[in-house]
Amino acid sequence: MARTMKAAVFAAKGRIALREKPVPEVGPLDALMRVTTTTICGTDVHIMKGEYPVAEGLTIGHEPVGVIERLGSAVKGYREGQRVIAGAITPSGHSNACLCGFCAQDGAGTAHGWKPMGGWRFGNTIDGCQAEYVLVPDAMANLAPVPDQLTDEQVLMCPDIMSTGFGGAESGAIRIGDTVAVFAQGPIGLCATAGAKLMGATRIIAVDRVPERLEMARRLGADEVVDFSKEDPVEAIRRLTEGRGVDVSIEALGLQSTFEAALRVLRPGGTLSSLGVYSTDLRIPLDAFAAGLGDHRIITTLCPGGKERMRRLMSVISSGRVDLKPLVTHRFRLDQIEEAYDLFSHQRDGVLKVAITP
Amino acid sequence: MARTMKAAVFAAKGRIALREKPVPEVGPLDALMRVTTTTICGTDVHIMKGEYPVAEGLTIGHEPVGVIERLGSAVKGYREGQRVIAGAITPSGHSNACLCGFCAQDGAGTAHGWKPMGGWRFGNTIDGCQAEYVLVPDAMANLAPVPDQLTDEQVLMCPDIMSTGFGGAESGAIRIGDTVAVFAQGPIGLCATAGAKLMGATRIIAVDRVPERLEMARRLGADEVVDFSKEDPVEAIRRLTEGRGVDVSIEALGLQSTFEAALRVLRPGGTLSSLGVYSTDLRIPLDAFAAGLGDHRIITTLCPGGKERMRRLMSVISSGRVDLKPLVTHRFRLDQIEEAYDLFSHQRDGVLKVAITP
Amino acid sequence: MARTMKAAVFAAKGRIALREKPVPEVGPLDALMRVTTTTICGTDVHIMKGEYPVAEGLTIGHEPVGVIERLGSAVKGYREGQRVIAGAITPSGHSNACLCGFCAQDGAGTAHGWKPMGGWRFGNTIDGCQAEYVLVPDAMANLAPVPDQLTDEQVLMCPDIMSTGFGGAESGAIRIGDTVAVFAQGPIGLCATAGAKLMGATRIIAVDRVPERLEMARRLGADEVVDFSKEDPVEAIRRLTEGRGVDVSIEALGLQSTFEAALRVLRPGGTLSSLGVYSTDLRIPLDAFAAGLGDHRIITTLCPGGKERMRRLMSVISSGRVDLKPLVTHRFRLDQIEEAYDLFSHQRDGVLKVAITP
Amino acid sequence: MARTMKAAVFAAKGRIALREKPVPEVGPLDALMRVTTTTICGTDVHIMKGEYPVAEGLTIGHEPVGVIERLGSAVKGYREGQRVIAGAITPSGHSNACLCGFCAQDGAGTAHGWKPMGGWRFGNTIDGCQAEYVLVPDAMANLAPVPDQLTDEQVLMCPDIMSTGFGGAESGAIRIGDTVAVFAQGPIGLCATAGAKLMGATRIIAVDRVPERLEMARRLGADEVVDFSKEDPVEAIRRLTEGRGVDVSIEALGLQSTFEAALRVLRPGGTLSSLGVYSTDLRIPLDAFAAGLGDHRIITTLCPGGKERMRRLMSVISSGRVDLKPLVTHRFRLDQIEEAYDLFSHQRDGVLKVAITP
CATH class of the missing domain: 3.40.50.720 (NAD(P)-binding Rossmann-like Domain)
Known part of the structure; x- marks a missing residue:
């Protein structure tokens, strides 16, 4: 019997809705992340408005901070329970585009190895992270451990905005x-x-x-x-x-x-x-x-991704060179996410970024 | 009593005319080049048609091959009688733009040292080389000796087309x-x-x-x-x-x-x-x-200039890697230049480039 | 019952020997390649002489041309029977080093993701390709299809020498x-x-x-x-x-x-x-x-690897810009490989490279 | 009758001495700078000790801050009385090396245009700036106006140490x-x-x-x-x-x-x-x-020079991003320079850099 979880999905043009969905199955190269904090991006608002098309029912969101819940059978170098982030762009690491350093144009699976924006998968071509759990593809290329001394909100900008x-x-x-x-x-x-x-x-x-x-x-x-x-x-x-x-x-x-x-x-x-x-x-x-x-x-430039990028950005935060915490102006629980979209999409109340905690 | 020379000048919209003009005076940093071969560029046709404005009476042309006739008092490292070319772009070498490697945007004389297309002077802001003589400004940055084994026509593409x-x-x-x-x-x-x-x-x-x-x-x-x-x-x-x-x-x-x-x-x-x-x-x-x-x-990219650029391009020709002689499809004397413009501007007779010999 | 194959192994200091070994098992990310042509590198001679240490019994060789015999369960984008090469360096694609473009220093499996020469695995840390079969790790990052019009010998230099x-x-x-x-x-x-x-x-x-x-x-x-x-x-x-x-x-x-x-x-x-x-x-x-x-x-520079590198090098061959076939001066069957080592290591008879065909 | 000035010269191995020398003549491309502040470099100590050979009697020093006293006849874009600095490296702007961006290896005057360290002239191949006046060669490539709000000591590190x-x-x-x-x-x-x-x-x-x-x-x-x-x-x-x-x-x-x-x-x-x-x-x-x-x-890397470099470094100071004033730990008048050398060369008293004011 599959467990279920809450997830914010594209329900219809103009509407993001919270739904129950099965917790994803973990393939050999995947990792299941339990999301502890995520956020809403301007791109998500375009999706909500139907300006950027995604499949009905797709879970939205591409900026996950969380904990490894389960690792795929072929994934090495991580342990369950580890705090991690993944970038908005999740490169396979093995496409021709990736091997040239163009992770965001990752064409894994295509004949020639290039695909415009192909590295952007979360909340675009696969389920995203405005949910209790998110499946991270090609986990070994994408999971970046979070240093203990950094809070979720301190690294929340790394996956997309900062990158x-x-x-x-x-x-x-x-x-x-x-x-x-x-x-x-x-x-x-x-x-x-x-x-x-x-x-x-x-x-x-x-x-x-x-x-x-x-x-x-x-x-x-x-x-x-x-x-x-x-x-x-x-x-x-x-x-x-x-x-x-x-x-x-x-x-x-x-x-x-x-x-x-x-x-x-x-x-x-x-x-x-x-x-x-x-x-x-x-x-x-x-x-x-x-x-x-x-x-x-x-x-x-499309957002650079991959675990090395995330490691570098977190080292910027750790060093104290840049403090992006003030960008988080509002906080919501996942079950308040429709309210969060309403605030964020209308740029009310001086909002810059919101933190969503499942 | 000033000597005179023949020069093709912008006479009026639609008309390049051959005129008698004084041979230029040589300032301390200049060199006077006796032109032995030059050519017509598509840009010259724009100028002729009045699509790119230059002063009435300006000598046209920016692709000179020739011989040093006289050196300015402060010019060192050359000798009169030497075969040389100069690029279409003649950088000063000392502007802020030049010192950043942007010779073509040379802003010598401006407050901040940058000027759009400022490195293009021949046939644009100063007299050009469709003439018996041309004054090369900032000669030490611009005169590039021609190896003995190369003919005029072999290096005729270096100043602009090839660069x-x-x-x-x-x-x-x-x-x-x-x-x-x-x-x-x-x-x-x-x-x-x-x-x-x-x-x-x-x-x-x-x-x-x-x-x-x-x-x-x-x-x-x-x-x-x-x-x-x-x-x-x-x-x-x-x-x-x-x-x-x-x-x-x-x-x-x-x-x-x-x-x-x-x-x-x-x-x-x-x-x-x-x-x-x-x-x-x-x-x-x-x-x-x-x-x-x-x-x-x-x-x-605007045509890179300066003597080092010319040296490198001539070394390509010397090496035999590239042979651009076939681009010269027609030949005229300077006093036939109006005829040459007519042919070139109408792209008649399979013309690619013409050689003009004063 | 495991099948066996012939393989040239490091037997002892000064001795490469042909032995029977099991055909490798194929893990989820691997591909088994049937080797059709390979060659000997100067590095292999260092290994033979004991100047570069490898494990006794390791199959030598890192320049494989062959055909896909079997694909791992998680490998997509290839088909069995396809002609392919793999580079001498076989990056994982997912280490921090790889994600920075330093495939040859691939530190997959290390804590920080960097390892000196870590991308060189064939005939160094895993069995190589002077054998009837070779297991290609991280196949999706490493298998490069060979264009039909190119022969084995035409692409034999791509994996190492040319790269x-x-x-x-x-x-x-x-x-x-x-x-x-x-x-x-x-x-x-x-x-x-x-x-x-x-x-x-x-x-x-x-x-x-x-x-x-x-x-x-x-x-x-x-x-x-x-x-x-x-x-x-x-x-x-x-x-x-x-x-x-x-x-x-x-x-x-x-x-x-x-x-x-x-x-x-x-x-x-x-x-x-x-x-x-x-x-x-x-x-x-x-x-x-x-x-x-x-x-x-x-x-x-250590030899760049990965399938995109191989694709580019084969395109150089296809274009006819460079012809490296003359580098293959001698040909041997796999069961003559000890003789081939003898000739190659003594640089006798004007040898440049040898082709070995299992 | 030539005016004279005080200058610190290499007198003999182990000895820098203050002497009277004529104020330099100004050639067409030069500028005469009245030095208001300068400093001693580790390289000057090498020179003093005879470890780096220069001509006996040469004025030492390559880090000038000052005021334009007189401009050469061909120098445009400056005015007498202007506060300026020049880099330790004074490129001609017109050598092949300069035109490739290698100002420090400026080979102006050589046959091919490259000379190891050829851009370093002050206190090496021409008189330097530990003097009341210094002649700046190729002034248009080298004089960088100092913004009014910056003091001499604030820009004193720009010519060499900071660059x-x-x-x-x-x-x-x-x-x-x-x-x-x-x-x-x-x-x-x-x-x-x-x-x-x-x-x-x-x-x-x-x-x-x-x-x-x-x-x-x-x-x-x-x-x-x-x-x-x-x-x-x-x-x-x-x-x-x-x-x-x-x-x-x-x-x-x-x-x-x-x-x-x-x-x-x-x-x-x-x-x-x-x-x-x-x-x-x-x-x-x-x-x-x-x-x-x-x-x-x-x-x-040899110290980059030229006026654009100096402009950029001064903009770092102006912006407040970096404050190098604390590097100036001691101050001397020009006529105390032998004492300054003694302190600096023995690294006594926590000295980092000294300011010398003629």
Whole structure:
């Protein structure tokens, strides 16, 4: 007789619902994780709204913190009861894409080994972690033990928000002494700001319009903030840089307006590091692009995953270099998750990230 | 009494004319080069048509092969009578952009040291080389001696076409075993094809519609050719790569259609290396861009310049690895240059590049 | 009742012997390969001589070409009967080292995920492939299908010699127009020479003393050869480069003398890419190292492995860019392997590589 | 009648002496700087002791802070009276080495454009800056304006100590989450420690034996310190990293013992970034080098120079990310410089760096 568990599933367009589902069976390469803390991502809201299609009944969520409940027969190097996290992206480790370092485009099972976004499985192509239990595929590539001294909430940003935001700074190849602009200071933009500081940017300009977010940006590393509701951010950044522009701009929202502004503020030879999930075609204005002759670079990054990535991000937290706990502004039990979605999706009450505890 | 020389100047929209102009004065850091061979670039045609604005009366041309006639008082390390070339881009060597390796965006004289396309001076902001003499600025950074065994025509592609085309392959960071698509096989696209082969791409797919250009592409390294007038190149490349896509695509024309196709044929994590000079805004289709989540890279490159670049390119020619002489399909004397423009701008008679000898 | 097979094992110091051993059991992640062609590596000779210790009775060999005989229960994406190769290095895909791209230092099973040379398992820590059958661990990361049009001998160099030699060129980060010196033109040095050409080096200087090897070096890409028994190679290279030195030097032998010469011929800022397996401490002469102030780089590389690496190398062969068949100078049946070791270890009869067919 | 000035010159082995010398003539590309603050480097002590040979009578010193007194006739973009610094390395900007980004190996004037350490001119091949005035060659590539809000002492480390130390971190290609060991915490090692932190290392282990230096290392970013007089640093670091080793080690002293220890503590695939000026041949122990198969990298770095480098370093200071003022422990007037050398060369009184004011 199969045990059951509670899980938040995509019930219908506009509706996430809590349901009883069987606790998953554990295959030879899997691990069953008992979820102790998870969270809701902006992407989950897109899923809820039907803007990003997933199967009806799929368990949502891709940011698990928990404890190993059971290990697959072929999994070595872990023990049941161990505290672990897994990244939002769960690479197989053995696809051609993985073996090139492109875990997020993991094409395991395809003929050639590449699949766009193929590494994103939790809450997308397999059941996710807004549930009491989640099955972690390819466990040996994905389970990262949590150091004892770190709490669940301290590592809750590692699986996605921190990995993505830092990835934006890394893809920008930020160097010591760079000037960097970060467009939008939601959770991912805030982590991009923190990542830019961590890599040695010495002038970080954060753009948003919500005072609390701009204030948080300052705490995490921004040297200057621009409220785009009060002044044109392109003009403001040109003025601040005395006409030179920035070395790297990071787009962390997913709109034409921010993409375009991020391009316009670049110095010649600068890099636009794009993290946004866009929902329309994008336009590159001829002048902003110097007609293709400006030595510009546009780099997109999907959240890096895998246990080594998680280990590194947790070491950032352990070191005290960056403190992301303040991003958790609200807490809910799993059976309050519909309420949590309501708050989070409407960005009420100054919410940045919520913690969900099954 | 100043000597005079013949020079092809921008006379009016639609008209390049040969005029008498004074031979330039030589400043302390300059060198006066007597031009022995030069050529016409697609960019010169844009200038002729008034699509790219330059001052009336400016001498056109940025691809000089010649002999040092006179050296500025502060120029050391050269001797008069030496055979030399200079790149289309003539970096100062001392701007902030140059000191970062972005010679083409040289901002010498600006407050902050960066200027879009600032390294392009010949035939743009200073007199060019479709003339009997040309003044080479910052001569010590720009004059590259031509090895005795190489003819003028053998090195005629180095200043721009070869440097730009190879730059497209280099910006694509092509690796051994890569599959590469090159869109358009004009002179720059052909050099990109040759550059891709030189860097170790093992499957190069060249796209054009002119049979002679596709045939030349095969000679220079293409493993397969696609005639876009006969089949959709995106579909053809998907078929050839069995759905995987290419590691790197190079855009060498400057149109929305080729830019878009170059994006659509990329595998996840692939790089679009853009060489085209665009004349309209560009559109990035949402699906081709995987909504921003495909780990794609779009890199633009303006022709790298400076004497070390020229030295390296001439060493490619010396080694026999690549033979670009066949690109010179027609020859004219300087006083026939209006005729040469007529032929070249209408792409008549299978013209690829012309050699102009003052 | 277990089937048995013939296998060449390390019998005692100085002795490889053919023995009957059970055909291996297939675990869930393994594949059993029926070996159709394999070869002997210089490393195997070190093992035979007892210079590199392995367990008595271990099957030797790490360069398998064959056919899938049986797949483990958890292996997907392959079919029995498929022609495949596996690299000398067989990464797990899931260790921390693998997830950083350091497959050869795979520490699967260790606490932290790194182990020096841990990715080298065949004929080192597990049974190798000089046998009728070999068990391929972590099959999904390691089995690379062989294109139909390629023969066994055409791909026989991919698992080690070509991957290592090309790795030396890649670690040197060779660029278009580089001058490269390759010290020693044994099989690995010859592949380094071929790799240097494939990456765009335009002046390749090959050093050896065996005329046949220098001749083969010319066939594979060397522009000039230096017979070190006739002239000092450091002086010769300085003369050839007019005092400048080389951009990259590749050491492919493993002696102090070649290591030191490879350092001495570097230009300031040059890279020594080391492939040799050394058996003594190395000395860096103060003057050759510019007292530590020459911006020199010394990079070591262990053979890259995994199926994507094999796929890329086979695509080099398929493209016809490089033809390594001439490296196979002698052929033996598996039951003649002791004879093959005798010939190969004494480098008699102009042997470069032998093909062994079970 | 030429004006004269005071200058500290190499008088004889073991003796730096203050002399009257003519104020230099200003050539077309030069700038005359009135020195307001300078300092003494460990290299100057080597020169004083005759361990590094310079011409008798040469003015010593390569770390100038000052004011532009006069500009050469061809120098544009500056004004007399402007506060500036110049790097210890003063690239021409136009040599082949410079045009490849290797400013420190600048071979301006040589046939091929490369010269070991050729970019180091001040106090080595031309008069230095421990004087009332110093002539800055190739002024447009080298003069970096000092922001008004920064004091002389705040930027005094930029020309050499900070550029070199940070260069060690940069050559190590330190990434977010790296573990880094820095051997020796003199001024350069301390700056390497600060640079490692600035690039995102999250576990920095500083090695020295002087308590004040270890304490300063903690202030600048070290997470842990190892007193090598109390425990073997290799064992200590292995213990701290639980056997894994460090991603990057930085050698900042110049001895066999530190070089060797820096190699021994590396994880497989790790990078030894070497900053030391060695005075003996170096030995690479076979075991520490994994016989050449550990994917190790050894990178040496000479102080990067040029005005863009200086601009970036000053922006680090302006941002408040790093405060190097505490490194200035003692202050002298130029006419006390012999006393300063005495203190500094004997490392008395806890001296780290001295400020010298003409």
